Amino acid sequence: MRHSEAIARAIVRGVPNSYLQATARYFGSGPTDVSDARRQHSAYIAALRGFDIDVTELVPDEEHPDCIFVEDLAVVLDDRALLTRSGHAARRGEQPAVAAALGNDLDLVEMEMPGTLDGGDVLRIGDCFVVGLSTRTNLAGAQALRDFVAPLLVHEIAIPDDHLHLKSICTSPGEGLLLAPEHALLDGTLENIAEVIRVPAAETYGCNVIVFGNKVLVAMGYPVTHSILEQHGFQLHPLEMSQIRAADGSLTCLSIFY
C-alpha cells in the first residue's frame, strides 16, 4: 500500500457464480443478483482504469464465494507483501492465486499462527498504520503487521462487534484526514493521528472511499458524506455498490493496491 499519488497497480478478482453464497452479517443480508454484481464490479474496474491504474483481473474461484474481496488477503508495503491469515478460516483458500499474482512483482512474507488478520482492518495514513482488532484480526495478527511495517508505527483500535472491519467504517480521503461515523471509534486514537471528519451514523457505509489525488471513488447514495467531501475540494466519482454491500464489502475490499 503506497501513498495514493504512487498507486500504480491493483489486483482484483472476478465475481464467481457462487457469489450468492457470500458471507453477510453486517451491512448486508446476502447478494441477490450475480449479473448485477458483475456489472457493478466491472464499473469499479473501469473506474480504476480511468485513474490510470494497471489492473490485473484474477479469474473467479467458484469454491470461494467471497473471493472478490482480495483486500483481506495481503498488506503491501513498498516492494513487499504480507500474506495474511484471514480471520475467516474458510477464506484462506482464496490466497494461493492472489499470492502467485503478487509474487510476480513483490517479495512475499507469510503471517504465521496464531496470528489472524484481514487486510480490511489495516489502514495506512501518512507514515503510520491503524489496525482494527476485530472478529477477524487478533493481537498476534496486529503484532505480525507491526513486525512487517517496522519502523513505521502501528496504532491499534478496537472495532465494535456490529462492524466487520476497520475500513468498513473508516478510511482516509486524503493526507491528514479520516472519515468515520459519529457513533464509533471514539476512544481518541483517530483524533491523535489526523483530522477526523464525522458523518451521520446512517451514512457509515459511505466512509469507505478510495482517493486518487483530489478525485475520490465513493459509494452512491450518501449525500451528507458526499457534500462534506466536496466542501473539502474533492471531485467525486460515485459507484453503485448495492450487490457488493449485500456481502458486507466496500470499495477498498475489491482491490489490493501497490
Ligand code: CIR
Ligand atoms: C467476508 O465476510 O469476509 C466478506 N463477505 C466481506 C469481506 C469484505 N472485505 C473487506 O471489508 N475488506
